[in-house]
Amino acid sequence: MxxxxxxxxxxxxxxxxxxxxxxxxxxxxxxxxxxxxxxxxxxxxxxxxxxxxxxxxxxxxxxxxxxxxxxxQANSNVIGQYDDLPVQASSRYGTTKTSMTSKIITIVGLIVIVILLGLIYNKYQTYKAQKQQQVEQLMSQQQKIVAEQRAAVGELKNVGLSEQGKKNLEKSTNAPITAASPTSTSVSSPYRCDGRQHCSQMNSRAEAEWFVRNCSDNKMDGDRDGIPCENDSRW
Structure with a gap:
């Protein structure tokens, strides 16, 4: 007991x-x-x-x-029930603080992303403008080169066909050959004397024939029969 x-x-x-x-x-x-x-x-x-x-x-x-x-211990347990209240409040405060910190971090992250996107877009626009400027400069240089070449060639005299060449051309086309005035030829023809001399530089036989008739100093009618580029296998 x-x-x-x-x-x-x-x-x-x-x-x-x-x-x-x-x-x-x-x-x-x-x-x-x-x-x-x-x-x-x-x-x-x-x-x-x-x-x-x-x-x-x-x-x-x-x-x-x-x-x-x-x-x-009994008294302590009773007092401890009231002691839990501040702890719970503190816990809620800690949770709220953590949530606020997470929101701030998220907002800062979004701001950084927006800034980076803006920088990338500006860089792309600058690159695009530079490329456009380079293209314009290249086109300007090409136009200048063409103008210089035309100025160097000058106005070339038209070269007429020989009598034998006219006969051969009439046989191949079944049409009489008539001399065309320089003025009418230059206006109606899609071609222009630009310094080309060889068959390999021609795009068609018609273009080669026009060059032989109208442009001097060409090397496409070696036998002077009025039919240029006879050995060219393309036509």
Whole structure:
């Protein structure tokens, strides 16, 4: 059966003490290992409830219940319920703070992305403008070269067909050859004397024949029969 008593002495360095039992002359031995909570040392005068057992031929206290500690723990539990409220509030504040930080990071990330896209777009526009400028410069250079070539060639005299060439051309085309005035030829013809001299530079036999008739200093009618590029396999 359980009995009650109070701590009379306790030697913390050795971990044992004695319990004073009311109505008993001899104090009862106890050891700290038999206490339910060893982290809180016994105090002199603390009320205990225990059983008396025999160990190694000596009586000692066992199954010790700390009556004063139980009362204190009960009060602590009640107080602890109110202590949780600030903690919960703090937890909610921490959650709100974390959410706000995440939003700020997201906004900053979006701003950075927009800035990068703007830089890329501006760089693309600059590159496009540079390419357009290069194309315009190239076209201008080509036009200048063509103008210089035309100026160097000058106005070339038209070369007429020989009598034998006219006869051969009449046989191939079945049409009489009539001399055309330089003015009418230059107006109605799609071709122009531009300094080309060889058959390989011609696009068609008709173009070669026009060059032979109208442009001097060409090398497409070697036998002077009025039929140019006779050996050209393209036509």
């Amino acid at each position: 359980f009995q009650e008593g109070k701590v009379k002495t306790y030697h913390a360095d050795r971990g044992f003490g004695f319990i004073q039992i009311e109505g008993e002359k001899k104090d009862l031995f106890f050891h700290i290992k038999d206490f339910p909570n060893k982290n809180i040392p016994p105090e002199v005068g603390e009320a205990l409830k225990f059983r008396i057992v025999e160990e190694n031929g000596k009586l000692k206290a066992d199954h010790i219940v700390r009556l004063d500690i139980q009362y204190q």
